[in-house]
Amino acid sequence: MEIGCGSGYIITSLALILKSESNSHSPHFFATDVNPHATNVTRETLEAHGVHAEILTTNITSGLEKRLAGMVDVMVVNPPYVPTPEEEVGGGGLSAAWAGGENGRSVIDRILLVADNLLSDRGWLYMLFLAANDPLQICLEMRDKGYGAKIVVQRSTEEETLHVIKFWREFDGQLEGNEAGSTPKSAPQRGWDFIFSQISRFRETK
Template identity: 65%
Template sequence: MEEHHIKLDLANPYLSSLGTKGGSKSEPKNGPVPFKMPPKTAQIRLVSSHPEVYEPCDDSFALVDALLADRTNLLAHDPTICMEVGCGSGYVITSLALMLGREDSGIHYFATDINPHAVRVTCETLDAHGVHAEVICADIATGLESRLEGLVDVLVVNPPYVPTPEDEVGCEGIASAWAGGENGRVVIDRILPIADKLLSENGWLYMVTLAANNPLQICVLMRQKGYASRIVVQRSTEEESLHVIKFWRDAEVLREAKEQVGTSKTTPAVMEYLLSQFPRMSFWRTGGNSSSNS
């Protein structure tokens, strides 16, 4: 499964132009790529703004780059419903709609944000690019959770991941875009079970995480729900180290998770595999293990 994904990635001619540490830099095998219109992303000059709305930044670009890098897979995945939780300026959902296709292709988009200014700005950004998403002002997915259960094929999330004092979480306005509480995990840990509920049988989740969020442990948590994972984009800036992680339901992982119900222990082989993806995070080896057992 994993190998299959990587193989498809290498076939993506756009990947080589992405300056990401996680992405492969190898040239496509079939020689030079003939000129082709690059898949579109939202244009910054057309992205609407508001003083209380988070503007597209390194994390947004990393997420869109991850979606671009995985675009071939996404198109083959043939999604019906795509959704973004925490759409902010609308840069990501607009880019997704531009790269996967408008409604005539049979894909429909939903986007939520807790910030009423953000949902309005998202609508303006979508309009400016001539694409449509149904935009809902909601806390993660309030109001959608029961009826949209099991219908979302692709879910993208750039969560508020910055470690902050607990009382900043859920504040109104722009702070809701970053305030993540202890280890930046408070909102992420609320999103994961909702994502699991919303995702369809073949659902994929793309999520941005910060090194401080302990992404290794997030992968372990999702593995216990039956999801395999891999890093699509890894990027370090002066201030932060970002990963965009893709999670997908995997029959074998699910079977393994069911066998381990009650013990909630992650086998050494799986830990080694996950650790191999986060080579610079091996200091979490014990931390990740002990907290996943608690």
């Protein structure tokens, strides 16, 4: 699942990787965005690469909470993370892709609550954060909820420092994020590296 699919590049790449690695069953993919233009472009991107996803124009995952509770194995999110006045959050147009409210956390915190409901016991959450979002504090808050966390990609520019953080539910005796598992979500690291090394460039396409 991708929340805030924008151009559809990430969900398409994810679908291609996991589809090629799935031997036992065919994964089902979901992509959501509040912007109807984004969901239309995502549909075109998926079709151009011969893969399918269920695409919804909705706020975060509205309408899917009951249907997918505890069932999502991989969730990828490039959220609105830019610190802005609260009144700019949730507005129409392109600002919905970046306006994040106080400390850029308003939408992020809502998505983390959604992820806690939707992720399976073996699920992974990958989310992009700006340094101003205080990623360390987010990791500590998620730890209190029973999640492990790890920075998998970090990129710095003249204007900002970005982190992609992986979260997973921790259980006694569990390896990090079920990395010893053989499910389709154990995609090749080269695939994840490629996706997340590019993720900071997608903001301008939303």
